[in-house]
Amino acid sequence: MTPPLEPRTRSRRIRTDALARVEGEGAMNVRVRDGEVLEVQLRIYEPPRFFEALLRGRSYTEVPDITARICGICPVAYQTSGCLAIEQACGTTVDGPIRELRRLMYCGEWIESHALHLYMLHAPDFLGYESAIHMAADHRELVERALATRKAGNQLLIAIGGRAEHPINPRTGGFYRAPTRDELAPLVEPLQRALEATLDTVALTATLTMPDFERDYEFVALRDDDGRYPIDRGRIVSSGGLDIPAEAFDDHFVEEQVAHSNALHSRFRDGGSYMVGPMARYSLAFDGLSPLARDAAREAGLGPTCRNPFQSIVVRAVELLYAIEEALRLIEAYEQPDPPAVALEPRDGVGCGVSEAPRGILWHRYEIDASGAIRDARIVPPTSQNQRAIEEDLRGFVAGHLDLSDDELQWQCEQAIRNYDPCISCATHFLKLDIERA
């Protein structure tokens, strides 16, 4: 029998197989030889590319309905960025109670999406379970908490969006109908319960064992014009000092083809990768959090920035807390907008819009003509912007953890990808580790 080689001298290949799914396809390859990471490739197939072509020739008013279909988890993000872009193209800014209602609906999406990822997809990684189903036997209360929190967000979407999936009430300029204060009132109690539960969850995430890994990311997030934590709109800012409006995105970022992926990779024009999503928002907009969320973050051991991607579960819990609290605040302050939408006049022009999807900034650009027909559409989703950062995380993590057993390395590579809550996170266990013994 040949004795196993030392980890540092053997070749390893960590590979994902293509996923047999309707809406997405992901795969990953990591090759290691003699302690050196030779290759890291993350391949993601991005449905939004089809939608860009589909939007051409359609009416500008159809943007929220068509783009809502891009994602079942974050339709509000697509609708919001799309509406902002169209409104800019029409020379209008939507403010006041309509904007606040948008932000409230967006909080519902954050709550749903973050609760799903944090409890059901990411927590099992840390607690050592194959899935949320396996976790439910020992941590029933945690899974119940996940479902109740998710439902509280869901009810917000139903009350404002008209239904939980692919909301039908948002339109360019605002909403078809604004809910009354009475219609929002029943949402308060479930949100209050979720707020209490989430305080415990933030504390719980602080007790999880974090793999030791940090990187010097360039964070990119929005900065809210009212100084609040960025959700529904804002200027694009970075930890490197960038501060630009949505329409300047193309001057600073570029998307490019890479041989191993169907999805475009984003990077800074001057070459570097960047990170979008909870850690970027948290690190760039800590001061925009509520006092409660800031205190919870501090008690959980977070500083005003966070550079360990595995700690994103703690950051996501803090953001979940904030989104619930913000939803309660917005309901309390709610004024029913009348009329529920601003009238838009189409004109020849270009508009850009950007908002903070749960996974990071989502940028849209539309060119429309005076009849309102869309001449060109571009959508840059957060997961494609994070692809390089994910690959670099994997490269750095694997290089620094070759002493781990194959099983542990596989587990933590999966975890490293799920740190980003990528749209391919549907595949709870999609990595296969092949060990080639030289």
Added chain:
Amino acid sequence: MPNAFSRAGAVVIGVGNEFRGDDAAGLIVARRLREQASTQAVVLDWEADPAGLLEAWMDANLAIVVDTVVSGAEPGTVQRFDASTVPLPARLAGSSTHALGVAEAIELARALDRLPGRTIVYGIEGSSFSAGAALDPTVERAIDETLTRVVAELGVRP
């Protein structure tokens, strides 16, 4: 809304994506069933995250879920599974577009004692899932067959 059907004895849930070819099959079965005036069951179209199914079938004693599946069978094949006491076959797991699929939602419900006493899944084998594609003719026929079988299962006359 969950509370509206929480008293229901039976709930039929058609799962799918309207704009993804054969993936619409479950939704179409649900819509046709709803058009039948004599249907006593609560009928739902489900395009959302399947995690919400745990709410949708809460308090029902019979849940019938209809979904498009990819199991390797001939397109248009209708398979019936009784998931009341055992999980769906492994070949049906992980084919969802989102984080939790129907199979996972069923197992999660089982772990939390939230699974209806009888949980039946009808799987319609699909073949084409392109955006905007029409239904495969074999799937059209399978929708009719499934509708007949679901009606029989509910014990009501069309």
